[in-house]
Amino acid sequence: MTGRVAGTxxxxxxxxxxxxxxxxxxxxxxxxxxxxxxxxxxxVLFDAIPAAPPEAAARxxxxxxxxxxxxxxxxxxxxxxxxxxxxxxxxxxxxxxxxTGAGAAAVRDLAHLGGLAAAAAIRAGLDFRIRTTVxxxxxxLPTLGALNTASPDGxxxxxxxxxxxLTVRLPDEAPVSLRPDPAxxxxxxxxxxxxxxxxxxxxxxxxxxxxxxxRPVPRQAGxxxxxxxxxxxxxxxxxxxxxxxxxxxxxxxAARxxxxxLLNCIVPLLxxxxxxxxxxxxxxxxxxxxxxxxxxPNAAQLAAGLTHELQHAKLAAVGTLNPLHHEGPxxxxxxxxxxxxxxxxxxxxxxxxxxxxxxxxxxxALGLRDPxxxxxxxxxxxxxxxxxxxxxxxxxxxxxxxxxxxxxxxxMAERHEQLGSPAPPEGHLVxxxxxxxxxxxxxxxxHARDTVT
Numbered sequence: 001m002t003g004r005v006a007g008t009x010x011x012x013x014x015x016x017x018x019x020x021x022x023x024x025x026x027x028x029x030x031x032x033x034x035x036x037x038x039x040x041x042x043x044v045l046f047d048a049i050p051a052a053p054p055e056a057a058a059r060x061x062x063x064x065x066x067x068x069x070x071x072x073x074x075x076x077x078x079x080x081x082x083x084x085x086x087x088x089x090x091x092x093x094x095x096x097x098x099x100t101g102a103g104a105a106a107v108r109d110l111a112h113l114g115g116l117a118a119a120a121a122i123r124a125g126l127d128f129r130i131r132t133t134v135x136x137x138x139x140x141l142p143t144l145g146a147l148n149t150a151s152p153d154g155x156x157x158x159x160x161x162x163x164x165x166l167t168v169r170l171p172d173e174a175p176v177s178l179r180p181d182p183a184x185x186x187x188x189x190x191x192x193x194x195x196x197x198x199x200x201x202x203x204x205x206x207x208x209x210x211x212x213x214x215r216p217v218p219r220q221a222g223x224x225x226x227x228x229x230x231x232x233x234x235x236x237x238x239x240x241x242x243x244x245x246x247x248x249x250x251x252x253x254a255a256r257x258x259x260x261x262l263l264n265c266i267v268p269l270l271x272x273x274x275x276x277x278x279x280x281x282x283x284x285x286x287x288x289x290x291x292x293x294x295x296x297p298n299a300a301q302l303a304a305g306l307t308h309e310l311q312h313a314k315l316a317a318v319g320t321l322n323p324l325h326h327e328g329p330x331x332x333x334x335x336x337x338x339x340x341x342x343x344x345x346x347x348x349x350x351x352x353x354x355x356x357x358x359x360x361x362x363x364x365a366l367g368l369r370d371p372x373x374x375x376x377x378x379x380x381x382x383x384x385x386x387x388x389x390x391x392x393x394x395x396x397x398x399x400x401x402x403x404x405x406x407x408x409x410x411x412m413a414e415r416h417e418q419l420g421s422p423a424p425p426e427g428h429l430v431x432x433x434x435x436x437x438x439x440x441x442x443x444x445x446x447h448a449r450d451t452v453t
Contacts, residue, residue: 008321014404017318018411020311020356021255027262030317034288035083037320038091041286042082045091048098049110056107059131063117066128070117074124081120084143085264085290090116090214092286108135108153112213115141118159122166129160135213139168144186145195146211146229147176197235199242199266203257207265208238209290215267216284216292230268237295238268244299245306251367252303252360259310264289281305283312300364300373304380307360311353324348324405327398334394334447336387336439341447344398348409351391355412358384358419365424378424382432388416390436 009017013026022030049060070078081087090112097106114132119141121128132139134155140146151157151170158169166178166186176190186195197208209215210230230238250257269280269292279301281293291309296302318324327344335342335350342350361381368374395409423429 009318009404011404011407014318014322014407015411017314018408019415020352020359020412022259022314024258024261027259027314029321030314031262031288033321034317035079038083038088041088041091041095045095045098048095051098051101052106052110056110060110060113062130063113063132066121066126066130067113067117069128070120070124070126073126077123077125078120080123081116081143083289085287086209086212086214086216086267087116087142088214088286088288089216089284090212093214111135111154112140114157114159115139118161118166119144122161122164125164127162129158132157132159134170138211138213139170140211140213141166141186142212142214143196143207144178145193147190148192148194149173194229197230197238199239201243201246202260202263204261204263206242206260206263208235208268209265210235210268214287216287216290234268234295238266241296241299241302245303248300248303248364249306252307252363256303256307256356256360259314260306262289262310262313263291263306266290267292269294279305281309283309283316285316288313288317300376304357304360307356308353311356312349315349315352318408322404323402324408325398325402326400334391334440334443336390336436336443339443339446344400347391348395351388351395352412354384355388355416355419358388359415362419366422375425378428379431381419382424382428383435385416385419386429386432386436388412390440392416 009026009029013022013029016022016026046064049057049064051057052060067078067082071082090109094106094109094112096102097109111133112135114130118128118130118132123143134149134151134153134157136153137150138146138148139157139159147168149155149170151173156171160167160169164179168176168178174190176188176193178186178188178193181187183198185198187193188195194211196211199206199208208230210228249260267290279294279296281291283291291306291313293302293305293309296305325344325348329343329345331341331343331346333342333344333347335347337350337354358381361377361384365374365377365381368377392409392413396413398405398409401409
């Protein structure tokens, strides 16, 4: 008999997560696994730096040395930057470009290492002086903010710190000094500086990051972070939605509120022009702790979107520690929430997210006072509940589930059964069943050949 690998999840934790739950220790284990993955990624990036042109490589070596000094001097402070979600997507992209000889693009990406090292070092309380360059009209400092500049791309920048004050110097421009306020937000009297906006009131401060060049771009056409910083009114709108969403997440169950500890930042997205009334959200595997989202029409949709996306983040982190299956990438499965065939992993992810949503909407349906809001919640619960029920047989019958995967999927099925009571008011299940069956019929007409329902 072989023992469980150190650092992986126990059977009890897998079952807990399969039920879309997770106590503080279990969620911390997911984060720790992702932090280990981040350190390995950064090692790969640092090892690839010699592939850059000599001048860029020499400057990056200086930045790497400062970053390592910050991590040695104050690990917890420095790792707020190292483990920041958007550091991951930047590091993946930069390492890929360096190792594939992407030339000028790799040099532009590598320049961001200077701002990252400076942000970590100032948080660690170090005095320093380094050189970096302008990228896309900004000097970005992850987790702090960004400085707008008229200097051209590739223009020189000096970043220096002394006694807790950070100074940015550019040619032919007045220097800009930054200091943290009592709340820890970095401020400057210079209007060129844009500090990151913070969403407060949850278990941890969440950054609304409209500035970091490491922001991932969703794969769907028309979805992208805005090139500009959000206007004050747009930031205020997000704050209002966030404040209203927090009590809904608490009402949606202890697990929904607890998993907000995994959320570091929300990356605002622009909605496609033809979908201005819609809401889009996604996660990126390399940016654990980030949710990408357009401004939703109301707080309930924000709460539901966060619930949905945090399940994807949790499940991806589970798979890093405990592989759940060895199914291939072929897209052949019917998923009632998508018009296209899905690979097995996509089917599992979608079912897991919709299972959490079924529970969230049920709790809202039982707890909200407004009759119209309750009806909306029951309708959403019914649809999610039946959608998950329609695909659970395919998940449970998969031949290439690991032992851990069987534990996880069995727990999903148990949770799904629990959510059958109390039943929604008469009519909601009838309409939801008709919706799911119609979706199946349409899908079979388009994709029945060589697929699985």
